[in-house]
């Protein structure tokens with residue numbers, strides 16, 4: 001399992017994630033093949049549902065009144081990975097980070113950040129994770145403003 005970068009208390013007190021401005025969003029969560037099967041969904045995108053004027057759409061597992069994920073313990077790979085992302089850059093899949101995340105904004109120049117990014121790159125460039133990512137390239141998106149950190153592999 002991937003080590004968590006943002007401390008859980010900080011992550012769960014944030015009002016940023018799991019909410020979306022549009023029904024179809026590049027930021028919506030894409031599921032691994034095994035997650036799609038486990039959740040018995042027809043599509044790879046986790047469904048978004050209308051919420052409120054302030055938060056137009058939320059993830060189907062998000063409870064706005066409690067600011068809580070109903071599936072937190074078994075949340076998808078992409079949710080565990082965030083604020084890190086798999087970004088499509090030309091024909092490459094690149095480890096990237098979302099600078100909209102307030103914790104990233106605070107830590108991006110720190111040793112904690114560079115150590116964690118190096119840990120993730122090493123994890124994803126070797127063994128089971130590399131095979132998993134190559135088998136699930138559909139989860140790599142084209143994220144606006146993402147900062148690319150490390151090329152992982154090419155799409156051939």
Ligand code: SF4
Nearest residue numbers: 018059061062069079
């Ligand atoms: S599965 Fe949970 S953590 Fe992931 S987007 Fe939905 S509510 Fe948020």
